[in-house]
Amino acid sequence: xxxxxxxxxxxxxxxxxxxxxxxxxxxxxxxxxxxxxxxxxxxxxxxxxxxxxxxxxxxxxxxxxxxxxxxxxxxxxxxxxxxxxxxxxxxxxxxxxxxxxxxxxxxxxxxxxxxxxxxxxxxxxxxxxxxxxxxxxxxxxxxxxxxxxxxxxxxxxxxxxxxxxxxxxxxxxxxxxxxxxxxxxxxxxxxxxxxxxxxxxxxxxxxxxxxxxxxxxxxxxxxxxxxxxxxxxxxxxxxxxxxxxxxxxxxxxxxxxxxxxxxxxxxxxxxxxxxxxxxxxxxxxxxxxxxxx
DNA sequence: CCGCAGGATACTG
DNA sequence: CAGTATCCTGCG
Numbered sequence: 001x002x003x004x005x006x007x008x009x010x011x012x013x014x015x016x017x018x019x020x021x022x023x024x025x026x027x028x029x030x031x032x033x034x035x036x037x038x039x040x041x042x043x044x045x046x047x048x049x050x051x052x053x054x055x056x057x058x059x060x061x062x063x064x065x066x067x068x069x070x071x072x073x074x075x076x077x078x079x080x081x082x083x084x085x086x087x088x089x090x091x092x093x094x095x096x097x098x099x100x101x102x103x104x105x106x107x108x109x110x111x112x113x114x115x116x117x118x119x120x121x122x123x124x125x126x127x128x129x130x131x132x133x134x135x136x137x138x139x140x141x142x143x144x145x146x147x148x149x150x151x152x153x154x155x156x157x158x159x160x161x162x163x164x165x166x167x168x169x170x171x172x173x174x175x176x177x178x179x180x181x182x183x184x185x186x187x188x189x190x191x192x193x194x195x196x197x198x199x200x201x202x203x204x205x206x207x208x209x210x211x212x213x214x215x216x217x218x219x220x221x222x223x224x225x226x227x228x229x230x231x232x233x234x235x236x237x238x239x240x241x242x243x244x245x246x247x248x249x250x251x252x253x254x255x256x257x258x259x260x261x262x263x264x265x266x267x268x269x270x271x272x273x274x275x276x277x278x279x280x281x282x283x284x285x286x287x288x289x290x291x292x293x
Numbered sequence: 294c295c296g297c298a299g300g301a302t303a304c305t306g
Numbered sequence: 307c308a309g310t311a312t313c314c315t316g317c318g
Contacts, residue, residue, distance in 0.1 A: 129314090129315090130315045131313080131314040131315050132313090132314065133313065181316095218317090219317090220316085221315065221316045221317080223315065224315080224316085242315085243313085243314065
């Protein structure tokens with residue numbers, strides 16, 4: 001195994017601005033399981049490319065394996081961090097003026113953003129995520145990549161493709177510590193494989209229609225459908241309700257008598273077209289104990 | 294609305 | 307150090 005060498009640090013053109021807390025919450029919060037946290041940088045693979053990323057004077061700088069085209073890599077990264085969105089305007093359109101809980105959440109992570117993650121990888125990751133905590137999810141994904149992933153460079157492997165997954169036996173999936181999720185992955189892989197254009201068509205649908213489609217898959221309930229819609233389909237009005245968010249709404253927003261559907265409807269009315277961003281701010285704030293529950 | 298699924302992690306005795 | 311509770315979400 002040849003030792004891999006990385007380039008020196010490149011500035012990312014038009015990089016978003018990050019403070020330290022927002023940077024780590026963006027790359028290692030609830031939205032992505034892709035990044036390994038090292039002393040000096042975070043390292044991860046997406047779209048068949050390997051990246052090291054860190055902050056330099058509040059902007060992103062990146063390094064890739066030597067010998068690869070840094071312009072191509074830079075384009076991928078720019079899109080991944082959504083450097084073209086008007087982040088300030090999105091933030092300003094959230095109802096923080098009338099919502100002190102949201103206001104203090106945003107103040108704690110003022111530059112937290114939502115990444116644009118590849119659809120196939122995001123669907124796989126979140127199918128693996130149900131009833132698991134983040135370190136365990138990362139472990140499953142690591143194991144899946146090292147066994148069945150695409151060899152990118154040296155010993156770096158990306159997550160397995162759906163085509164590859166469709167070729168695996170259910171017993172082989174079980175060995176990835178997927179537990180009862182192996183059945184979901186197995187059936188979903190077969191479905192995607194026999195409906196090759198199905199995944200990409202999701203991009204053209206509204207939030208509700210894309211969720212309906214996603215929830216046809218075994219193992220995809222409303223929460224996971226919302227995550228995929230928000231993190232991979234760019235539906236910024238999606239509002240995934242996990243146990244943290246549920247706790248926040250019930251306790252901090254005092255919505256004791258609301259059921260799941262009523263909570264989602266409340267969130268979409270109250271937070272509006274960028275409800276997904278509100279969700280990320282609240283989630284980060286609750287986990288870091290900025291909001292007390 | 295409840296209980297199960299499963300593997301790690303955090304407690305208890 | 308063995309045993310037990312807890313976490314977490316789709317599904318029947």
